Amino acid sequence: MASRRPVVMGRATVTVSPRRSTNGGTQNNMDVRYVNAFVGSIRNVFRTMLGIEVEFQRPVVKSSIESRADVSAVIGFSGDASGVVVLAFGLDVATGTASKFAGAQLTLGHPDFADALGELANMVAGGAKANFEGLDVSISLPSVITGQGHEVLNSKVHPSLMIPCQCSLGGFSVEVAMKVDKKSLVGAAS
Numbered sequence: 001m002a003s004r005r006p007v008v009m010g011r012a013t014v015t016v017s018p019r020r021s022t023n024g025g026t027q028n029n030m031d032v033r034y035v036n037a038f039v040g041s042i043r044n045v046f047r048t049m050l051g052i053e054v055e056f057q058r059p060v061v062k063s064s065i066e067s068r069a070d071v072s073a074v075i076g077f078s079g080d081a082s083g084v085v086v087l088a089f090g091l092d093v094a095t096g097t098a099s100k101f102a103g104a105q106l107t108l109g110h111p112d113f114a115d116a117l118g119e120l121a122n123m124v125a126g127g128a129k130a131n132f133e134g135l136d137v138s139i140s141l142p143s144v145i146t147g148q149g150h151e152v153l154n155s156k157v158h159p160s161l162m163i164p165c166q167c168s169l170g171g172f173s174v175e176v177a178m179k180v181d182k183k184s185l186v187g188a189a190s
Helices: 032-050 091-102 113-129
Strands: 005-009 012-016 069-079 081-089 137-139 143-150 160-167 170-180
Touching: 032 091, 032 113, 032 160, 032 170, 069 091, 069 113, 081 091, 081 113, 091 113, 091 170, 113 137, 113 143
Parallel strands: none
Antiparallel strands: 005 012, 069 081, 069 137, 069 143, 081 170, 160 170
16 A cells, blocks of 8 residues: 655644556655745735635645646646646636736736736746755746647656645645656755
8 A cells, every 4th residue: 555645834733645547656756845835835826816716625645536627727847857837727716716817807808817827837937946955956938728628647756746726716735746857955964
């Protein structure tokens, strides 16, 4: 049986339940510090920029069954850590979020819709990156993907952790796939 690993999220402690990969191995090797950086960033960006509190459910290793979205804002990472962060929304939640962020009603066809969600993803990724102690990481320009029930696929090399979120606009998820390439210097002998 796979082990369960606690993840500290703000004042609460939750447990990540690993799922078996298709090759029989367990995909659950993301460092809790990086998960917490994303949770803190999401909380801060939504509170500051949207005036909304976000509640977090227990993070789980992403499966395609749970990760369908209508709108996804995507940011890539490179450098000492590589991977991607995806903010995945249903259409109504994406429209409400983009509108609240822009301070004006934005629909899927509005020219500022993708910019608003892309900037929100950029702020979440940038806020998390600021807390990656000892890592030199760059983030890409955001991309926004639309299409009913789509899935953003990640490399098998980067296990993806899904953080289900709930706010007054509805539910959404943040998917984080990250591999730290830099060797940790913590505890190294001098």
